[in-house]
Amino acid sequence: DASINLFSTTYNALLVWKAKIPYRLAPATKLAQIFYNKRIKQKRSQSAKPEYEYNLDLIRAFLTDQGIKIVEPRAPYFSFSLDALAKQK
Structure with a gap:
């Protein structure tokens, strides 16, 4: 139903186009766009x-485009208490 090409090449672009995927998203940076x-x-x-x-x-x-709520990632993904960090040092 959908293809998101994070990095586009002519080969990738032709594959998703020939597959007749209805929603084809990619960066608009190359001729393959x-x-x-x-x-x-x-x-x-x-x-x-x-x-x-x-x-x-x-x-x-x-x-x-799909009407789906965006949930933003937040860093840091790991967090440690100051005590745990002090013990590790």
């Missing part, structure tokens, strides 16, 4: 943010 029906301009080559944040932008666009 013509095979997708949903594209997000990102300017990844500027490296303005970490790669995972560009991927999260694509996922957010997908969730928004």
Whole structure:
């Protein structure tokens, strides 16, 4: 039903297009973008943010289009009490 290509190549783009997947999302950065029906301009080559944040932008666009509530990840994923850290040191 849907394809989210976090990194697009001509090969990937042709595969999802030939498979007739109705919702095809990818970054609008390469010529292969013509095979997708949903594209997000990102300017990844500027490296303005970490790669995972560009991927999260694509996922957010997908969730928004599907009417699904976005739950943002929060860091740190592990947390330790100050006592546990002191004992470890």
